[in-house]
Amino acid sequence: MKRIFKPIINLISNLLTSGLQDQLRIEVLRKFIMLNVIAMIGISFLLPFGIFALISGDNFVGIVDLITAVLLFISAFYLRKTEKLIFSSYFTIVFMGFLFISLMMSKSGASSAHVWSFLYPLAVMFLLGRKIGVVVSSLFLLSIAIILFVPILELDYTNYFKIRFIGSFIALTLSTYLFESIRESTENRMLEATKLAQRSDQLKSEFLAQMSHEIRTPINSIINFTSLLITEKQNNPTKDEKLYLEYIQNASARLIRTINLILNMSEIELDTYSAKFERIDLAQSVISPTCSEFKNEASEHGLDLIFTSDVEDSDLVKVDRYTITQSIVNLIDNAIKYTNSGQVSVRYFKQNGKYIIEIADTGVGISEEFIPQLFKKFSQEEQGYTRKFEGNGLGLALVKKYCDINNANIEVASKKGVGTTFTITIKNP
Secondary structure (H helix, E strand, O other): OHHHHHHHHHHHHHHHHOOOOOOOOHHHHHHHHHHHHHHHHHHHHHHHHHHHHHHOOOHHHHHHHHHHHHHHHHHHHHHHHHOOHHHHHHHHHHHHHHHHHHHHOOOOOOOHHHHHHHHHHHHHHHHHOHHHHHHHHHHHHHHHHHHHHOHHHOOOOOHHHHHHHHHHHHHHHHHHHHHHHHHHHHHHHHHHHHHHHHHHHHHHHHHHHHHHHHHHHHHHHHHHHHHHHHHHHOOOOOHHHHHHHHHHHHHHHHHHHHHHHHHHHHHHHOOOOOOOEEEEOHHHHHHHHHHHHOHHHHHHOOEEEEEEEOOOOOOOEEEEHHHHHHHHHHHHHHHHHOOOOEEEEEEEEEEOOEEEEEEEEOOOOOOOOOHHHOOOOOOOOOOOOOOOOOOOOOHHHHHHHHHHHOOEEEEEEEEOOOEEEEEEEEEOO
16 A cells, blocks of 8 residues: 555655755745645636536636636746745735635525635635734635625525624634644744754864864874884883883874864864865875875785776866865775775776765675664764774764765665675766
8 A cells, every 4th residue: 555655645745845946944845835735726626617607607706717727827837936935825815815705606605605715714824824814814704794794796695694604704713823823832942942952963063173172182292202202112112111102002093083083073064164176086186095095004904905996097076185085084994994804995987977986895794774874973883882893983974974065975785794885976067
């Protein structure tokens, strides 16, 4: 059943929201959808009923139905092209008002025509807001009351019906006004809560950035003085001295990497990073130098680091050099870290007009269940102090954001115990 109804639901959703050029607020989206619904239903009813009214001799209703159907189509087309909700909203409520009045003035007399009028307060308060909506709804009721009680029109409505209709309309208007008040209040509270959550997330990022900056300075001093001690002791160090100094150096380097990741993530989330796009030979300017930097580290792990390129030197790709470099650095670093034996291969090629960087390893692999969480912040397959590999779960999240900056897609294919392949696809603009 799900396979049957899902395409139908998607089709209706696309039809109702087509014309929206940007991501809009939920309130605007709801109004946009409602205007489209009114247009679709209105046109589908007005055309056949207008033609039927003309055939049956009710020329007034027939002409009104056909004219409003044409105007409604123009309004819906205008809405989809311009996204100007105000014009379409006012036109829609005027159209509905004339339509409902014409139905009550039709030859059918005291039939079900008046039921359509009860839709009016619901629509106007939804489209125009409760304050303007209640005024417009009151003006519509006043127009109906004048029509009902003007003797010259000779409508076939009893006094009991007139009083009952006016009372029901007033009750519905007040109920809708109350409902809209509650809805607006609830939405305002939700909006405030969302703003507070966003502000809290921003403060968290600012705090992490500030603390990371303050920690980086003393850590750099520790690294520099440790390197100095290693240099002084390199001729005749004791076994313990060499071990302790390496511990300090490795721990400091690990801390610096963590701080850099936090600073880079904060910069992206606070929207303070300014990308500088340029056309470069990606293989010679970025990938090959990065692979050369990791050659020694790969050798120390007993791994082969292989780089191949099938792209012509004349092919230039428009990217932000820093972010695309950091993406490749993080992926190669991860590949080496999670591979115990075998090789790490980096392949650069062109396919269907797109430039592809493929980084594959023969490492531990990633479980299928964890892959959907892979690019989320602070997510790691192994948690807690017993995990085998170091890391803070920011690297791949940052890679995903860097790829977004470069209008690139990143995908992963992995099998536990076999290896992992990350693929970055760059659309060359």
